[in-house]
Amino acid sequence: MTEPTKYLLDESRLPKYWYNIAADLPVPLPPVLHPGTYQPVGPADLEPLFPLALIQQEMATEREIEIPTPVREIYRLWRPSPLYRARRLEQALGTPARIYYKYEGVSPAGSHKPNTAVAQAFYNKEAGVKRIATETGAGQWGSSLAFAGSLFDMEIQVFMVRVSYQQKPYRRALMETYGATCTASPSMETAAGRAILAKRPEHPGSLGIAISEAVEVAVQRSDTHYALGSVLNHVLLHQTVVGLEALAQLELADDYPDVIVGCTGGGSNFAGIACPFLGEQLRGGRPVRVIAIEPAACPSLTRGQYAYDFGDTAHLTPLTKMYTLGSSFTPPGFHAGGLRYHGMAPLVSHLKTLNLIEARAYHQLSCFEAGVQFARVEGILPAPEANHAIRGAIDEALRCKEEGISRCILFNLCGHGHFDMQAYMDYFAGKLTDQSYDESELAMALAGLPSVPAV
């Protein structure tokens, strides 16, 4: 028997707790501010949007937060997810590195997103909520919440960025198969949407606008709450199930990462795999280099400002301190829709200011090249978002080769690309370019950041 290709955990080893890194941070997270008063928001401010349990998790400081049994029951449909040793990739690269990847594409919706979608649907159901409104860009999040809604028999309304709604009818079909309603955004259903359509009837939409619409519906309808697929603390918390499993699986492999790589859009898959290992380090355990890979066309961590900003375009959300390109920033239409967000999770931003993580920006062509190389040796066809993590891991492995050092590299393969084949077709047809954002637009968006008095 040769060495294993993948490390599996029995369902009995599914984590019982999520890990909350807030408990181990040397400096606490800056508070979330009310945009009118600039005072820290309290639970009451968030109650129109979220159930109390999630608000408490958003502000929690205890290290372990129990995963409710019904959530674990559903996780067991696909979790624990496999940890792979990428032996064929190592061979193809001729690297002495030991490359591992956690594969989250085994979830029914095809990415890590159901880890939080199921939890959010559960807490809302418990609180008596009947409907959840949300937004989606590429569609990974929308289909994950649709999946979770079908299991808890809840109505899910997804505002899908219009250009994606038109370009990705199959993602929409997946949401509808799960029983959700999918609305092209901007829509006539909300004041935010109507105002935008009045000015520009053919507006292609944006994630910021879709968030505004979903939040508006949640605020106005007493039977409806809001859910977000990334950025917020409780979302990142739910994703730590990924890293917790990886810790146990690497123990089976008798290994420990020197380097962890993840792609970052809102930051949740990255934080999910990295935080449990960073927690080990913060509690005096073995240190680990953690690298966030972001798209060069939407580089919040590497080119944004660390400042208080809104999460949406219509400025309906509270202010959070984060690396941001400005809430009016519109990234070019590159093919990793899940990474096209103007801000970065406040928690990930905070880790960056504490020098606990590094950040690197890649253009899309080299990421697709890495994804195709990966598919041809490992078999799995990755999502365009995940290609960023693969590129980062390959570059680290090639550095190991140059330096003649065998490091252990762990990355998060956050989803498959079965619904993203148009991107691969465009890549092979030579239609993809390394788009850059408009520097003057970035300058303008940053100039428009709200001026918040020092707290």
Add this chain to the structure above:
Amino acid sequence: MTEPTKYLLDESRLPKYWYNIAADLPVPLPPVLHPGTYQPVGPADLEPLFPLALIQQEMATEREIEIPTPVREIYRLWRPSPLYRARRLEQALGTPARIYYKYEGVSPAGSHKPNTAVAQAFYNKEAGVKRIATETGAGQWGSSLAFAGSLFDMEIQVFMVRVSYQQKPYRRALMETYGATCTASPSMETAAGRAILAKRPEHPGSLGIAISEAVEVAVQRSDTHYALGSVLNHVLLHQTVVGLEALAQLELADDYPDVIVGCTGGGSNFAGIACPFLGEQLRGGRPVRVIAIEPAACPSLTRGQYAYDFGDTAHLTPLTKMYTLGSSFTPPGFHAGGLRYHGMAPLVSHLKTLNLIEARAYHQLSCFEAGVQFARVEGILPAPEANHAIRGAIDEALRCKEEGISRCILFNLCGHGHFDMQAYMDYFAGKLTDQSYDESELAMALAGLPSVPAV
């Protein structure tokens, strides 16, 4: 800890042998005949198409055939595949039945097809073959062989039925990502294709024509062999890894099937799950009811004749005895492309004549209904082909409810539907109908069966 949702096997428990039911059959399979002489074909007749190792497997009578180590190494990228207990489906149906399903959609190409694609690519590579030509309808088989080719660094040429080539660009993109060449069939590359295009330049193609083209290329080019994704004995043999794993997993669950359900097009996923259990029965073990579900629009087992027939339209293949609708039969364009074949695997046909299996035909609407119900409770979005097996399993489970009997039902969920979303969109849009074949066309196709002198 509640009862497990899925039963996993460690890689060390990956089967070391495929199971060959020929060793346990009470009556041997009828011989394959040469269409010119009506004499049984020998290895030499098949050598232009297949490597010797596969020809030997095609005719083998030993019970266990060793899975080569390099094939097992690749199987380990996704195997052993999970066996699920469909607890949520049981609940939704309110049935006392215990429903299990083996999930083959975890393979990189998304179905059971890589089980044989990898083996076939391996034996061809060993024999020094550089290129393999094949056909594909829905695209599951073509993408599986493309995947296998990428791992063994072989050139794969896929003749894809033209109408699918146009309707399913994403399947094509998947094959191209794995490095394969995909050609719309009928094509100008072969005499068979040119003859058809000369008569009808816009011919939509058929599986039978695409087989003719691939066989022609293999016969004419000394560096090229042919590969088939179903029907043949060696293909069904490779698929027994599915049933062998299921046997071990049900042992973990301390259960044994009363009923096994599979969908049948060419017959390979069905034989793969059923044969190891039928083998137990044939060797004096516990009997099991085995039900083949086929599409009512292409009902070879329930409406075909058991007769010698060609496997392709241009009559380049040998004659095999099977349930057939006639090689000129063209089924209507329903949405389970993998089940649109005029014949049934000779081995599956033989099992039917021996009364070892039953057959049932379903129309597509009730199958899609079952697939959507399944997705909403179990999460996985099934391929349209697999929906037939789900419909069969649900009907058996509802019978258990009526009769108040708790039977153990096992079915093969042979693939996911991520590349079949157009079918779901059409279903929700009310565009699907329960198409029937043309009775007079069937009569004509059956009248055209070759008349073979009794052997």
